[in-house]
Amino acid sequence: MHGGGVHIEIINTGTELLLGNTQNTHGTWLGRELFRLGLRVARQITIPDGATIEETLSESVRRSDVVIITGGLGPTSDDITREATAAVLGCELIEDEAALRSLEAFFATRKKVMAPSNRKQAQSPVGADVLPNGNGTAPGIYVPPRLNPIRPCAIFLLPGPPRELYPMFFAEVEPRLRALAGVSSDRKMLEMKFTGIGESDFHQAIDDQLAGVNGLEYGYCARIGEVDLRLIGSEEAVLRSRGIAEAAFAANLVSDDGTSLEAVVLRQLRKQGMKLATAESCTGGLVASRLTDVPGCSDVFTHGFVTYANRSKVEILGVEENVLQQCGAVSEEVARQMAEGALRVSLADVAVAVTGIAGPSGGTPEKPVGTAWLAFARRNLPTITEKVFHLRDRNGFKKAVSQSVLDLVRRHTKLPL
Amino acid sequence: MHGGGVHIEIINTGTELLLGNTQNTHGTWLGRELFRLGLRVARQITIPDGATIEETLSESVRRSDVVIITGGLGPTSDDITREATAAVLGCELIEDEAALRSLEAFFATRKKVMAPSNRKQAQSPVGADVLPNGNGTAPGIYVPPRLNPIRPCAIFLLPGPPRELYPMFFAEVEPRLRALAGVSSDRKMLEMKFTGIGESDFHQAIDDQLAGVNGLEYGYCARIGEVDLRLIGSEEAVLRSRGIAEAAFAANLVSDDGTSLEAVVLRQLRKQGMKLATAESCTGGLVASRLTDVPGCSDVFTHGFVTYANRSKVEILGVEENVLQQCGAVSEEVARQMAEGALRVSLADVAVAVTGIAGPSGGTPEKPVGTAWLAFARRNLPTITEKVFHLRDRNGFKKAVSQSVLDLVRRHTKLPL
Numbered sequence: 001m002h003g004g005g006v007h008i009e010i011i012n013t014g015t016e017l018l019l020g021n022t023q024n025t026h027g028t029w030l031g032r033e034l035f036r037l038g039l040r041v042a043r044q045i046t047i048p049d050g051a052t053i054e055e056t057l058s059e060s061v062r063r064s065d066v067v068i069i070t071g072g073l074g075p076t077s078d079d080i081t082r083e084a085t086a087a088v089l090g091c092e093l094i095e096d097e098a099a100l101r102s103l104e105a106f107f108a109t110r111k112k113v114m115a116p117s118n119r120k121q122a123q124s125p126v127g128a129d130v131l132p133n134g135n136g137t138a139p140g141i142y143v144p145p146r147l148n149p150i151r152p153c154a155i156f157l158l159p160g161p162p163r164e165l166y167p168m169f170f171a172e173v174e175p176r177l178r179a180l181a182g183v184s185s186d187r188k189m190l191e192m193k194f195t196g197i198g199e200s201d202f203h204q205a206i207d208d209q210l211a212g213v214n215g216l217e218y219g220y221c222a223r224i225g226e227v228d229l230r231l232i233g234s235e236e237a238v239l240r241s242r243g244i245a246e247a248a249f250a251a252n253l254v255s256d257d258g259t260s261l262e263a264v265v266l267r268q269l270r271k272q273g274m275k276l277a278t279a280e281s282c283t284g285g286l287v288a289s290r291l292t293d294v295p296g297c298s299d300v301f302t303h304g305f306v307t308y309a310n311r312s313k314v315e316i317l318g319v320e321e322n323v324l325q326q327c328g329a330v331s332e333e334v335a336r337q338m339a340e341g342a343l344r345v346s347l348a349d350v351a352v353a354v355t356g357i358a359g360p361s362g363g364t365p366e367k368p369v370g371t372a373w374l375a376f377a378r379r380n381l382p383t384i385t386e387k388v389f390h391l392r393d394r395n396g397f398k399k400a401v402s403q404s405v406l407d408l409v410r411r412h413t414k415l416p417l
Numbered sequence: 418m419h420g421g422g423v424h425i426e427i428i429n430t431g432t433e434l435l436l437g438n439t440q441n442t443h444g445t446w447l448g449r450e451l452f453r454l455g456l457r458v459a460r461q462i463t464i465p466d467g468a469t470i471e472e473t474l475s476e477s478v479r480r481s482d483v484v485i486i487t488g489g490l491g492p493t494s495d496d497i498t499r500e501a502t503a504a505v506l507g508c509e510l511i512e513d514e515a516a517l518r519s520l521e522a523f524f525a526t527r528k529k530v531m532a533p534s535n536r537k538q539a540q541s542p543v544g545a546d547v548l549p550n551g552n553g554t555a556p557g558i559y560v561p562p563r564l565n566p567i568r569p570c571a572i573f574l575l576p577g578p579p580r581e582l583y584p585m586f587f588a589e590v591e592p593r594l595r596a597l598a599g600v601s602s603d604r605k606m607l608e609m610k611f612t613g614i615g616e617s618d619f620h621q622a623i624d625d626q627l628a629g630v631n632g633l634e635y636g637y638c639a640r641i642g643e644v645d646l647r648l649i650g651s652e653e654a655v656l657r658s659r660g661i662a663e664a665a666f667a668a669n670l671v672s673d674d675g676t677s678l679e680a681v682v683l684r685q686l687r688k689q690g691m692k693l694a695t696a697e698s699c700t701g702g703l704v705a706s707r708l709t710d711v712p713g714c715s716d717v718f719t720h721g722f723v724t725y726a727n728r729s730k731v732e733i734l735g736v737e738e739n740v741l742q743q744c745g746a747v748s749e750e751v752a753r754q755m756a757e758g759a760l761r762v763s764l765a766d767v768a769v770a771v772t773g774i775a776g777p778s779g780g781t782p783e784k785p786v787g788t789a790w791l792a793f794a795r796r797n798l799p800t801i802t803e804k805v806f807h808l809r810d811r812n813g814f815k816k817a818v819s820q821s822v823l824d825l826v827r828r829h830t831k832l833p834l
Contacts, residue, residue, distance in 0.1 A: 018458040020449020021638030021645065023440055027463065032437020041435040043469070046444065046461040056460070059476070221438030228438065278723070284709020285702030288723040292701020295777055295811060303729040306695070306705040306721025308714065312763065316720065346729065360712055394712060 006181045007042045008034060009060040013071035013081060014160060015048040026070045026165065033169060037183050038217055038232055054084035061088060061153045065145075066180065068173070071160035073138035075117040081157055082141065086125045090149055093123040099130045099139045106137055131172040136164040142176060154180055188238045192229045192245055193254040195261060195407045199227050205248045213241045224396055225403030226254075226261070254410065261406045262290045268413045269300045269350070276409070277303040277346035279317055279338040281329065282356035282372055284308060286402045303346035307338065313355075317341030330355050332373050332385045339377035350413065351377045354405050356388075358397045372401045376408050384412060423598045424459045425451060426477040430488035430498060431577060432465040443487045443582065450586060453606050455634060455649055456598055471501035478505060478570045482562075483597065485590070488577035490555035492534040498574055499558065503542045507566055510540040516547045516556045523554055548589040553581040559593060571597055605655045609646045609662055610671040612678060612824045616644050622665045630658045641813055642820030643671075643678070671827065678823045679707045685830045686717045686767070693826070694720040694763035696734055696755040698746065699773035699789055701725060703819045720763035724755065730772075734758030747772050749790050749802045756794035767830065768794045771822050773805075775814045789818045793825050801829060 010030055016022045027044045034041060042064070047056050049072060060067045072081030086093045100122035107114040124130050124141045131140030138159040145152035156173055158165050177183065199222040210218050216237040221228040229245055231238045246253055254261050269276055278287050278301070288304035291297050305316055310329055313319040318341040319334055327333045338353035356372025363369035370391035377383045386408055390400035427447055433439045444461045451458060459481070464473050466489060477484045489498030503510045517539035524531040541547050541558045548557030555576040562569035573590055575582050594600065616639040627635050633654040638645040646662055648655045663670055671678050686693055695704050695718070705721035708714050722733055727746055730736040735758040736751055744750045755770035773789025780786035787808035794800040803825055807817035 016638075018448050018461060019452050019636050019638075020445050020447070021636065021647075023442070023445050024461075025440070028434075028437050028440050030437070031435050035436050040465075042465070043473070044435060044441075044463040048457075048459070052460070219436050219438065221433075221436075230438075280702075280721075282709075283706075284714075285697075285705030285721050285723065286709075288702030288725075289700075289706045289815070292699075292703075292723070292725060292775075293812060293815070295775075297701075298725050302726035303733065304697075304702050304721075304723025304725065306702065306709070306723070308705075308709060308721065309719035312720040315764075316762070345733070347732075358709075358712075395710060398706070398710070 006039055006066060007064045008039055008066045008068065009064045010041055010044045011053070011056055011060060011067065011069045012044070012046045013049055013053055013069065014046070015050075017046050018048055025162070026160075029162075029166070030068060030070075030169070033174070034177075035219065035230070036189050036232065037174065037177060037181070038187060039177065039181055039183070049078040050080065053081055054087050057084055057155075058088045058150075061148065061150050061155070064153050066154045066156070066177065068156045068158065070158050070165060073121065073140070073157060073159050075115065075121055075137070082120070082123055082125075085141070085143065085155060085157060088150070089125055089143065089147065091125050091127070091147070094126055095119075095122050096124050096130045096139075099124070102132065102139070103137055131158075131168055133159060133164055133168060135167060136161060138164065140168050140172060142172065145180075186235060187232065188235050190231045190238050190242055190256055191258040192231070192242065192256045193258065193261065194227045194229065194249055194252040195225055195254050195403060196252045197227060197249060198222065201249070202227065202229065202245075206244050209244045210241050213237050213244075216241050224392070224399045225390075225407075228258075251411070254407075260294070261403065261410065263294045265406050265409050265413070266291065266294055266297055266300045268410065268415060271415060272413065274300070274349040274413070275302050275346070276300055277305070277342040277348040277351040278405075279305045279307060279342035279351065279353035280405075281307055281313070281338070281354060282358045283354055283398050283402045283405065286398050287352070287354070287405050290402060290406065302348055303342065305342055305345075313338060317345065317353075328367065330357050330367050330371060330373060332375075332387070335373035335375035336377070336383050336385055339375035339383055343377045343379070349379050350409065352405055352409050353377070354401060356397075356401055358394050360394070370397065372404070374405055374408050376412055378412075384408070423456055423483060424481045425456055425483045425485065426481045427458055427461045428470070428473055428477060428484065428486045429461070429463045430466055430470055430486065431463070432467075434463050435465055442579070443577070446579075446583070447485060447487075447586070450591070451594075452636070452647070453649065454591065454594060454598070454600050455604060456594065456600070466495040467497065470498055471504050474501055474572075475505045475567075478565065478567050478572070481570050483571045483573070483594065485573045485575065487575050487582060490538065490557070490574060490576050492532065492538055492554070499537070499540055499542075502558070502560065502572060502574060505567070506542055506560065506564065508542045508544070508564070511543055512536075512539050513541050513547045513556075516541070519549065519556070520554055548575075548585055550576060550581055550585060552584060553578060555581065557585050557589060559589065562597075603652060604649065605652050607648045607655050607659055607673055608675040609648070609659065609673045610675065610678065611644045611646065611662075611666055611669040612642055612671050612820060613669045614644060614666060615639065618666070619644065619646065619662075623661050626661045627658050630654050630661075633658050641809070641816045642807075642824075645675075668828070671824075677711070678820065678827065680711045682823050682826050682830070683708065683711055683714055683717045685827065685832060688832060689830065691717065691766040691830070692719050692763070693717055694722070694759040694765040694768040695822075696722045696724060696759035696768065696770035697822075698724055698730070698755070698771060699775045700771055700815050700819045700822065703815050704769070704771070704822050707819060707823065719765055720759065722759055722762075730755060734762065734770075745784065747774055747784050747788060747790060749792075749804070752790035752792035753794070753800050753802055756792035756800055760794045760796070766796055767826065769822055769826050770794070771818060773814075773818055775811050777811065787814065789821070791822055791825050793829055795829075801825070
């Protein structure tokens with residue numbers, strides 16, 4: 001098997017995944033990691049804990065080169081992924097000495113007594129590899145293709161909890177997949193983040209050029225106010241296509257190493273020794289919250305004001321009462337006064353402000369729901385204002401506007417090359 | 418077929434769902450809505466656009482009473498869900514007059530010319546119901562069990578975009594499912610939200626009692642700092658189990674109609690005519706952002722301060738320099754002064770403050786990463802302080818602490834019964 005031609009199926013077990021209260025993040029996470037290796041998921045199947053795993057695995061094995069199963073390796077009676085796999089392979093489970101010792105050590109370190117039910121976690125099909133789990137009791141299992149009597153399909157059994165699954169994937173699964181699928185080790189991946197443009201802009205402007213780059217795989221991921229372009233292939237192919245994308249959308253390029261917009265803003269300001277203050281009305285603290293998602297932000301982001309009520313705009317930021325009356329809370333002038341007020345009060349070097357109409361109510365014909373005014377104030381430089389329009393539901397609006405706010409700062413604090 | 422015994426499978430089509438950049442929210446959403454009707458998803462399958470849909474549908478139909486397919490109803494060559502369904506049923510697609518007229522009207526209203534490729538969206542298998550789509554071009558399709566030559570399995574073909582899928586589910590799918598599955602119309606669902614306790618507390622305290630309630634289905638959904646208990650069944654069963662849960666955890670009950678913690682806090686304060694101010698350090702604006710996620714919050718939530726830097730705690734909220742030095746930024750006294758400062762500056766009736774160590778760095782043996790001090794200040798009443806500890810990654814910590822902050826306000830502004 002080789003690269004794109006490898007048929008991979010993912011089976012996620014877990015009753016809670018089908019009741020509508022838990023997102024199946026494993027399927028997405030594995031899809032992303034496999035894509036990074038140039039591999040694609042042909043089918044992803046979610047089933048409840050228990051009985052259907054054997055039937056499902058048996059079907060998947062008949063279609064696949066690789067099957068990855070998550071969950072069902074625990075000690076309870078519902079955890080039967082090991083047993084089902086042995087049944088599909090027509091082989092027996094045997095106790096693995098090393099796995100048992102490592103289980104016993106896991107409990108000993110935590111000064112707990114190992115329950116008899118845990119002992120089955122040390123079992124694996126005859127001839128399979130036991131994959132050590134440094135973060136939980138359930139070791140993983142790898143069944144190499146040669147052990148599979150149905151067809152040469154490799155099977156990975158992985159634990160459900162993310163903190164156990166992720167490290168095991170990197171340490172034990174990825175190297176085996178690379179070998180199985182002939183993934184070349186000089187394969188590069190680049191994730192370019194753009195803002196202020198949509199996926200269709202890429203399709204129109206550069207899709208043909210990217211499609212012409214030899215040995216390149218690429219994909220878009222559009223989120224609210226953001227498009228990620230993932231480039232995967234040889235170093236040459238990745239660098240060439242990076243150049244194509246940058247030439248077309250230089251002004252919109254946020255980062256080419258997956259760094260978030262908020263982290264880029266903080267990095268740019270930090271390099272220039274600048275402090276930032278924020279004054280938010282319609283985004284209600286989301287801009288501040290995104291900035292503080294980045295560890296170590298406190299040396300740059302010092303003051304955040306959420307002035308949702310008109311009164312607080314006046315009292316805290318010094319917006320003039322009569323400007324509020326004449327121009328309305330959502331206006332260029334109020335945004336300007338909010339930003340300049342935040343700069344004054346905080347003694348920061350730059351301040352960004354936003355005021356808008358999230359809806360559902362509060363719109364007028366002149367200022368419909370979705371309108372927002374942004375302002376960026378700087379010491380000894382004129383304040384920059386900008387109007388944006390994002391017609392979305394309340395949360396989508398907050399997200400989109402916060403993106404516009406952060407991008408305003410990014411564009412006007414860019415370092416010269 | 419009846420209630421719990423109905424075998425339902427969901428097939429989500431979409432190449433982007435398997436590349437790891439888009440969460441499959443449809444699967445989760447449908448799982449939740451079906452659970453509300455007392456129905457369970459036996460299997461959920463994600464496949465790429467295109468060829469494999471026919472094979473997958475054919476397999477699912479052989480196992481199921483109901484199959485729900487999302488996506489692949491668009492006008493492009495990849496959109497072949499209609500064709501695949503006709504192939505599985507062994508019938509032809511015919512053009513539906515009404516569907517064609519409604520398609521033409523959709524384009525006419527938007528002053529656009531309908532492309533020839535759109536015409537195929539008016540096609541459906543002979544005898545199937547065309548489900549009108551008020552929000553897009555693709556009508557849905559319902560194939561009743563009697564049309565299915567393989568076995569009496571009903572098939573729903575639904576559009577991919579959520580704003581088209583959700584309304585069509587409620588208007589067209591739910592009534593048909595109720596009739597098919599014999600869902601009694603007096604079936605009630607209640608979603609009780611609890612905070613400050615974990616799922617294991619429910620297992621220990623009331624799981625046995627709930628399991629004993631006749632005709633009740635229930636499930637837990639644990640999120641960070643929150644457990645939802647969903648109760649479904651006859652009115653009597655739901656009310657009885659509601660009583661059991663409330664008796665066990667009255668102090669932790671946030672709402673019994675799915676209302677979020679932030680909305681409950683705003684509602685309680687609004688009823689008492691109170692204004693709220695927030696002063697956040699480690700949550701960095703997340704508390705404010707959650708409050709402003711609720712429409713109409715501005716009559717209650719007036720001032721938000723994000724005082725991430727020590728300097729801003731002093732300058733904006735009047736925290737005393739020497740208290741910061743002596744007690745440290747993460748201390749009971751600083752939390753108290755932040756809350757009281759926010760109250761003073763904002764002239765609000767109540768103010769809540771939080772200061773903590775999100776990590777990854779900044780912890781000490783006395784104040785490890787995960788520690789936060791909260792304070793709740795009220796006019797003419799003593800300030801309440803509380804220490805919490807949430808050891809999680811940065812985002813999890815912010816979420817958990819914001820939950821503790823909002824719950825502190827909730828508990829101390831509860832209305833007498």
